[in-house]
Amino acid sequence: MSALPEAPAYGRAFAAWRGACAADWHAYTHHPFVEGMRDGTLPRAAFLTYLAQDYRFLIHFSRAWALGVVKAGTLDEMRACSATVHALVDGEMALHVGICAAAGIDAAALEATVEAPENLAYTRYVLEAGYSGDFLDLLAALAPCVLGYGEIGLRLAATAAPDTPYRDWIETYAGADYQQTCREVGALLDAALARRLGAAPEALPRWGELADRFATATRLEVAFWGLGRA
Numbered sequence: 739m740s741a742l743p744e745a746p747a748y749g750r751a752f753a754a755w756r757g758a759c760a761a762d763w764h765a766y767t768h769h770p771f772v773e774g775m776r777d778g779t780l781p782r783a784a785f786l787t788y789l790a791q792d793y794r795f796l797i798h799f800s801r802a803w804a805l806g807v808v809k810a811g812t813l814d815e816m817r818a819c820s821a822t823v824h825a826l827v828d829g830e831m832a833l834h835v836g837i838c839a840a841a842g843i844d845a846a847a848l849e850a851t852v853e854a855p856e857n858l859a860y861t862r863y864v865l866e867a868g869y870s871g872d873f874l875d876l877l878a879a880l881a882p883c884v885l886g887y888g889e890i891g892l893r894l895a896a897t898a899a900p901d902t903p904y905r906d907w908i909e910t911y912a913g914a915d916y917q918q919t920c921r922e923v924g925a926l927l928d929a930a931l932a933r934r935l936g937a938a939p940e941a942l943p944r945w946g947e948l949a950d951r952f953a954t955a956t957r958l959e960v961a962f963w964g965l966g967r968a
Contacts, residue, residue: 746892748885749924751931751948754940755878756885759953766882766956767890771963776894778902780966785904786841788966790851793834795962798861800826802868802880809873811933818926822884825919833910854965860958867951874934874944877927878951882959887911888920 742760745753756763771788774780803826806819835845853861867879891911898908910916931939931948939945 743893746885746889746920747924748888748920749928751927751939752881752885752924755881755949755952758949759956762953762956762960763886766886766959766963767893769960769963771966772890772894775902775904775907776898778899778904780904782841782903784966785907786838786843788963789834789838790843790848791854791857791962791965793831793838793848794851794853795857795861796826796831796834798865799880799883800831802861802864802876805865805868806873806876806880809868809876811873811930815873815926815930818922822919822923825915829915830910833907837906856958856961856965860955860962863958864955871951872934873930874948875951877930878948879955881923881927882952882955884923885920886956886959888917891916 742757742764745756771780771784775785800823803819803822806822807816810816810819835848838848839845864876864879868876888911891908891913894904894908895912898905902908935942935944
């Protein structure tokens with residue numbers, strides 16, 4: 739595997755944790771499913787299967803971000819988590835509904851999608867991080883999804899085949915609104931670490947524990963792409 743490209747400007751902790759699990763991060767952001775969207779070779783049926791599972795994923799992911807409001811220590815942290823819930827429920831999930839509706843899959847069918855084991859494993863891992871851990875545990879488990887999709891969107895927007903049928907998906911994650919969400923989540927993570935662990939958190943054992951959480955969630959993202967099977 740070649741070295742990872744420079745991290746997008748999503749903050750200090752993201753860049754460090756991304757680098758610490760470089761092989762897993764590359765497997766996530768350059769997965770064959772992702773490359774199939776980039777060059778347009780991904781079968782549409784596989785994409786729709788993934789979208790249905792991801793719709794169910796986002797329901798639980800939104801709940802995890804809502805749990806962040808409970809775990810937060812400041813009003814600013816509460817506002818940031820609340821804003822992310824809004825972005826997920828009223829923005830990202832709407833993308834899924836729109837694409838699936840165009841393919842004849844209505845919202846009721848999406849709601850009825852049976853969660854795959856990989857979906858259960860990932861969403862419950864993130865929720866458990868919040869239930870049993872603190873605000874930092876929850877953010878470390880949440881970050882790979884939000885920030886990884888932002889990185890993937892930027893790369894694909896710059897390199898995708900002009901005629902790829904996945905341009906709407908790519909432009910959502912490369913778009914200004916989603917990229918702003920990524921910067922805000924990265925800033926939230928850095929500020930939360932500084933508030934709880936001080937100006938040099940890398941020197942503390944807790945930093946390694948949180949990096950491990952980030953890496954585990956990244957591996958669960960790799961497994962999740964595998965759900966995009968026709």
